Amino acid sequence: MKTTGSTFRFRTLAMTAALGGACLGMLAPEASAQESRRRRGGAEAAKPVELTAEHVGLLTKIADERRLNVDDLLAAAKTFMPSGRHDEYVLFSSGGQSGQVFAIGVPSMRLLRSIAVFTPESWQGYGFSGDNDHVAESLKIMGKPVLWGDTHHPALSETGGEYDGEWLFIGDKANARVAVIDLRDWETKQIVKNPLTISDHGAAFVTPDTEYIVEGGQYATVLGYGYAPPEQYKEAYRGMVTLWKFDRVKGRIDEARSFALELPPYWQDLADAGKRASDGFIFINSFNAEMAAGGVERGEPPFEAGASKRDMDYLHIIDWRKAEAAFKAGKAKAINGFPVIMLETSVAEGLLHFAPEPKSPHGVDITPNGQFIIVAGKLDPHVTVYSIDRVKRAIAEKKFSGQDAYGVPILDFDAVKEVQVELGLGPLHTQFDDKGYAYTSLFLDSAVARWTLGGEYESLNSDRPWKLVQKTPVQYNIGHLSAAEGDTVSPDGRYLISMSKWSVDRFLPTGPLLPQNFQLLDISQPGATMPVIYDMPLGVGEPHYCQMIKADKLKTWKVYPEVGWNPHTQRLDPNAPRQGQEGVTRSGDHVLVNMTAVRSHFHPEHVEVNEGDTVTWRITAVETAQDATHGFCIGAYNINLSLEPGEFAEFTFVADKPGTYPFYCTEFCSALHLEMMGYFHVKPKAVSATDADEASGAVVAR
Amino acid sequence: MSRLLAAIVGPRVPEDELRARRARYLAPTLTLMLARLLLLVSVFLPYWHMELVAPQYPNGLFLTAHVSHLSGDVREIDGLNHYIGMRPLGEAAAFERAAAVWAILAMFLLVEGAAFVHSRWATLLALPAATFPIAFLVDLHLWMRTFGLNLDPDAPLSSSVKPFVPTVIGEGGIGQFRTFADLGVGFWLAAASSALTIVGFYFHRRAYRPLTLRAGAERTGRAA
Ligand SMILES: [Cu+2]
Numbered sequence: 060m061k062t063t064g065s066t067f068r069f070r071t072l073a074m075t076a077a078l079g080g081a082c083l084g085m086l087a088p089e090a091s092a093q094e095s096r097r098r099r100g101g102a103e104a105a106k107p108v109e110l111t112a113e114h115v116g117l118l119t120k121i122a123d124e125r126r127l128n129v130d131d132l133l134a135a136a137k138t139f140m141p142s143g144r145h146d147e148y149v150l151f152s153s154g155g156q157s158g159q160v161f162a163i164g165v166p167s168m169r170l171l172r173s174i175a176v177f178t179p180e181s182w183q184g185y186g187f188s189g190d191n192d193h194v195a196e197s198l199k200i201m202g203k204p205v206l207w208g209d210t211h212h213p214a215l216s217e218t219g220g221e222y223d224g225e226w227l228f229i230g231d232k233a234n235a236r237v238a239v240i241d242l243r244d245w246e247t248k249q250i251v252k253n254p255l256t257i258s259d260h261g262a263a264f265v266t267p268d269t270e271y272i273v274e275g276g277q278y279a280t281v282l283g284y285g286y287a288p289p290e291q292y293k294e295a296y297r298g299m300v301t302l303w304k305f306d307r308v309k310g311r312i313d314e315a316r317s318f319a320l321e322l323p324p325y326w327q328d329l330a331d332a333g334k335r336a337s338d339g340f341i342f343i344n345s346f347n348a349e350m351a352a353g354g355v356e357r358g359e360p361p362f363e364a365g366a367s368k369r370d371m372d373y374l375h376i377i378d379w380r381k382a383e384a385a386f387k388a389g390k391a392k393a394i395n396g397f398p399v400i401m402l403e404t405s406v407a408e409g410l411l412h413f414a415p416e417p418k419s420p421h422g423v424d425i426t427p428n429g430q431f432i433i434v435a436g437k438l439d440p441h442v443t444v445y446s447i448d449r450v451k452r453a454i455a456e457k458k459f460s461g462q463d464a465y466g467v468p469i470l471d472f473d474a475v476k477e478v479q480v481e482l483g484l485g486p487l488h489t490q491f492d493d494k495g496y497a498y499t500s501l502f503l504d505s506a507v508a509r510w511t512l513g514g515e516y517e518s519l520n521s522d523r524p525w526k527l528v529q530k531t532p533v534q535y536n537i538g539h540l541s542a543a544e545g546d547t548v549s550p551d552g553r554y555l556i557s558m559s560k561w562s563v564d565r566f567l568p569t570g571p572l573l574p575q576n577f578q579l580l581d582i583s584q585p586g587a588t589m590p591v592i593y594d595m596p597l598g599v600g601e602p603h604y605c606q607m608i609k610a611d612k613l614k615t616w617k618v619y620p621e622v623g624w625n626p627h628t629q630r631l632d633p634n635a636p637r638q639g640q641e642g643v644t645r646s647g648d649h650v651l652v653n654m655t656a657v658r659s660h661f662h663p664e665h666v667e668v669n670e671g672d673t674v675t676w677r678i679t680a681v682e683t684a685q686d687a688t689h690g691f692c693i694g695a696y697n698i699n700l701s702l703e704p705g706e707f708a709e710f711t712f713v714a715d716k717p718g719t720y721p722f723y724c725t726e727f728c729s730a731l732h733l734e735m736m737g738y739f740h741v742k743p744k745a746v747s748a749t750d751a752d753e754a755s756g757a758v759v760a761r
Numbered sequence: 762m763s764r765l766l767a768a769i770v771g772p773r774v775p776e777d778e779l780r781a782r783r784a785r786y787l788a789p790t791l792t793l794m795l796a797r798l799l800l801l802v803s804v805f806l807p808y809w810h811m812e813l814v815a816p817q818y819p820n821g822l823f824l825t826a827h828v829s830h831l832s833g834d835v836r837e838i839d840g841l842n843h844y845i846g847m848r849p850l851g852e853a854a855a856f857e858r859a860a861a862v863w864a865i866l867a868m869f870l871l872v873e874g875a876a877f878v879h880s881r882w883a884t885l886l887a888l889p890a891a892t893f894p895i896a897f898l899v900d901l902h903l904w905m906r907t908f909g910l911n912l913d914p915d916a917p918l919s920s921s922v923k924p925f926v927p928t929v930i931g932e933g934g935i936g937q938f939r940t941f942a943d944l945g946v947g948f949w950l951a952a953a954s955s956a957l958t959i960v961g962f963y964f965h966r967r968a969y970r971p972l973t974l975r976a977g978a979e980r981t982g983r984a985a
Contacts, residue, residue: 683837684840731844
């Protein structure tokens with residue numbers, strides 16, 4: 060390396076001498092920047108593997124001892140990541156009831172980190188910032204804290220139908236909320252609560268340029284959190300789909316430019332936005348077209364029977380561009396202050412059509428070219444494939460087989476259906492690869508089905524179109540699956556995740572509550588070869604959907620761009636204390652603490668207030684080195700922050716508990732981490748009244 | 762007075778002599794012009810680099826010294842140095858860094874002036890520019906030595922890191938760090954400028970010394 064350095068220097072020198080002149084001065088910054096990026100201990104170049112007889116012997120011995128077969132050894136070779144080597148893909152997974160998002164590296168299946176979204180999370184200091192914490196505020200529903208969420212479907216932002224690696228959205232089924240995560244710092248920036256419905260399911264899905272984030276509902280209610288007895292189900296209960304407008308520049312959902320469509324009280328299920336050939340449409344499955352109102356306690360059939368009586372439910376086909384135009388033309392009505400395009404408007408404007416679909420379907424997924432809409436049967440062994448050309452023609456030619464109770468036209472099934480493919484029991488969700496295959500999860504069969512697409516995909520493999528090719532067993536009860544960029548306009552193939560909901564015997568027993576099983580399948584070979592190559596236990600919630608993005612698309616920050624950065628506003632905060640500005644000031648009974656944190660001390664180290672004071676505490680982590688993270692906690696006051704390099708944080712609370720509270724750094728930041736502490740002194744009212752002026756070593760607020 | 766000035770500035774070259782032996786008189790002028798230019802350009806380029814490598818800094822830390830300022834991971838290095846009780850780098854050579862650009866401008870002008878002085882005094886004017894690179898290195902070494910040897914005895918790591926003299930060029934080590942220091946493009950330009958100044962003055966003396974001698978002889982002749 061030293062030689063390279065000096066060669067470079069001499070070359071530069073020669074060039075310098077040759078060029079001479081003032082232009083050199085302009086070249087200088089570039090040259091020096093290059094020089095400073097020079098590395099001495101570069102990564103070792105990969106050498107071709109040569110297995111000697113001795114190696115083979117050793118491998119055989121290990122394999123025998125550990126009872127591994129050749130497939131196991133190959134699976135290990137495909138997934139093992141040597142220390143320091145980075146995964147090729149990042150899987151952003153819903154965290155189910157944990158209310159979080161998990162990021163997992165593929166193919167190693169190593170959990171990289173969690174991202175707190177709907178649930179306070181102490182490591183990230185998410186929701187532990189005192190009384191007016193903006194996180195805690197964002198977690199309130201109707202003024203009261205709701206401290207968990209049921210994260211279901213993550214959606215990476217898209218440009219032209221491709222993941223662009225900038226934003227991640229995720230829906231909370233339990234509370235009908237959608238969150239916005241900034242993938243520069245992997246932190247939640249916004250949570251919006253749907254003003255119409257209590258719970259949802261079809262969130263989040265994005266339109267091809269992330270114009271809108273789709274939040275489809277699930278259980279019909281009276282829109283706007285209203286009340287009506289179950290006897291008035293058909294008249295008063297309604298479904299809905301909300302189109303949240305995303306403002307990329309602000310990095311926020313713009314609630315003022317968002318709107319919803321009222322839908323019949325069928326239970327809307329999964330959704331997907333059309334792309335390419337089907338761009339401009341949103342597709343939403345539904346079940347309970349029966350409009351069963353349940354009531355097992357009154358001798359009525361339970362929902363599970365009542366809602367699955369009919370042979371057909373309705374695939375909702377929504378022309379969102381037309382709906383947007385209707386909204387902008389003022390054709391929406393306000394419910395709970397939120398604009399809703401009512402059903403009669405949708406019917407009159409031709410915004411909504413239904414296509415019959417086999418009963419109680421689950422996933423609706425669009426092929427990469429946007430041509431085919433694939434509906435999985437759940438209670439039907441087929442997937443039903445619709446073609447967008449047929450749908451468009453049927454709408455244009457008004458090929459209706461009737462209309463539903465609310466006047467929504469129902470397209471003729473045979474006119475819009477391309478084909479039905481029998482795959483097995485319990486088909487739920489479908490993903491795609493780059494070789495003309497579709498992959499469908501079979502919940503009851505506990506298998507992943509690989510099958511062939513037709514149309515332009517026919518030529519991509521040697522298998523006949525619209526046929527089941529392979530079923531790989533997974534363990535067990537697969538829900539969603541996710542192929543590498545497998546729901547975009549250009550899937551990568553290669554890897555597929557089976558999100559198996561039951562693990563039963565796959566891992567050591569962990570009490571009656573068992574982890575989920577994320578299984579990695581190698582889908583790089585065509586035909587029947589599609590082995591499971593890794594089982595990853597995930598014992599932190601029951602995830603639903605996940606998306607797998609090529610890691611190099613992410614533009615993740617290594618540290619915050621500047622010291623004093625406010626991650627909430629994503630800019631330098633004018634209130635961030637800089638070094639030299641530390642101190643404690645009082646105005647009335649309000650105390651302002653300006654603090655800096657740097658390895659390995661807080662400044663100031665003693666903060667003294669009077670019982671009952673309102674304390675606003677500002678801390679800047681004066682660090683620029685990667686991973687030089689500090690924490691800050693005050694025990695008994697429920698305060699804990701994560702202060703990542705450069706980060707500024709502020710919190711306010713009432714010092715209502717007198718006493719002496721050590722505060723300390725909660726991240727092992729340095730050799731003197733344990734010394735990185737201080738004392739927060741809260742003088743009891745009686746004492747502070749008598750000796751308020753007594754001198755002490757502490758920084759007393761005056 | 763004007764006599765003294767004339768003695769310092771030295772004799773002018775007669776027109777016919779200049780025409781007859783153009784190269785002889787042009788050589789020092791051009792060489793010194795290039796020397797001045799290189800010295801000036803070096804202000805914009807780094808004189809010295811140090812890279813520090815430790816297990817927890819796999820991408821290394823960098824320190825770059827220009828004549829007028831320090832850049833790179835100064836904050837991080839200062840942060841680490843406080844554990845061993847070393848003073849912040851910004852306190853080192855503050856005067857030198859503040860004066861450097863002016864000093865180089867002055868050297869530039871001195872060499873400029875020297876080109877017009879045809880007496881032996883010219884050598885004196887060129888001396889600062891010729892010795893500047895050496896002076897830079899010596900100064901750097903002395904500051905590092907001062908900083909390394911005067912660690913705060915109460916620093917957290919004073920029991921495991923004893924006072925030391927950091928390595929100015931080449932490989933060194935302190936604590937868990939290996940240090941690699943070398944000279945930058947700016948330094949090499951200054952060194953080249955120094956070399957050209959010396960060469961230039963060789964040409965300079967070769968061209969003008971005979972004139973000075975002749976002028977001296979003429980003066981003595983007239984006086985006699
Ligand atoms: Cu710390």
